[in-house]
Amino acid sequence: MPPVDDDTMKVLVVDDEVRLAQSVARGLRADGFTVDLTHDGISGRDAAMSGAYDAIVLDIMLPGLQGYRVLQQLREASVRTPVLMLTAKDGEYDEADAFDLGADDYLTKPFSFVVLIARLRSLVRRAASTRPSVLRAGDLELDPSRHRVTRAGTELTLTPREFELLAYLMRNADVVLSKTHLLHAVWDEAFDGDVNNVEIYVSYLRKKIDLPFGRSSIRTVRGAGYAFSPDGG
Template sequence: MRVLVVEDEERLARTIARGLELEGFVVQLAHTGTDGLWWAAEDTFDVIVLDIMLPGLSGYEVLRRLRQRDVATPVLMLTAKDGDYEQADALDLGADDYLTKPFSFVVLIARLRALLRRRAPQQPAILTAGELTLDPARRLVRHAGADLTLTPREFGLLEFLLRHKGIALTKAEILRNVWDAHYAGPENVVEVYIGYLRKKIDAPFGRSSIETLRGVGYRLIDPGTGDG
């Protein structure tokens, strides 16, 4: 899941980014309204966290211009202000939700996941492949009812593979959606983590759900079916 955080308080922005990354999100930071507008319009994100009080362009103006350009990415407005008029202005301009500082990080995560569910209602609440299940909301992975322990990166990788079950994914696509937005290291880190996943979700159960497609990348399938 890719999220754009537009917040001029750099310490708060880093704190939000770190927390989101631990929850499996890939985060892009912007510290001005101008930069936030550029990222939101030129790149693709699953959700945007947008502060209202920003240098350059206010969050209101960023949101207004995004909706004028038909950018429909869900937006959660974040502000130190509190009051009905500020909330009404944000919602009237096309915001999908509103959160006032100071806020609970647990609530922020819950709001973002709710926005993602509303954007893609066709996505099942529990992702499956054979007897393997992943619950994004509760951060649980199970095989035939037995709990599996994954690192945050492994969880993010498995979730991305499951959300695109049956589809061939390149290493570049996986890096872009699972790793840090600024990752500039070797692509073989994907191979390493695919290996970690196979040891945890496949090898102990005599299954093979992650296919290597030479010259392309990887594909997750329902074991025993040969397809997604």
């Protein structure tokens, strides 16, 4: 099995035990990882939503928002970054809960740092082997696994909803999609909101992926909906 290239690995550590988190970060950096630290659930969730991480080390007992809820919100937003859960608890039900919510692995404190490194490398290898294909349209690229979008080499910051809308449009390039269709596909079939939400989010996307680059990737088809043009217009 080929080794993981740690130089390209970026890890988010979310743990309110500041000294432990800093110790973990030092060890990971010494092994070649790039590490970001947060110490509460809300800032951890926000960092995970907006950053391109190869793996997340997430404590369960966190102030602001517990790790279980952070994990649940990440998965609901289609953030598929591998998550290794940490907890001081030791019980099969905690482990089962973590896996049910979408955790990829689980370690109980205190843990061996050598084991943590090995588990993280294994998670990244598994994620790479099952990683969805990067979507490309000209100089626009969307990487579903890293939750990352670039245009002409410039990284763009999209909200989870904008990201999902763009991904759906790119997967259905040149297909005219109605607002109702997009609402059901990107929000969900049970969503009872206004179809004009789609128009609002298309506008947000255009301001981020098109206007700064002089492109027009998302066409309005009067009376029918929207279509994504792979060539960018």
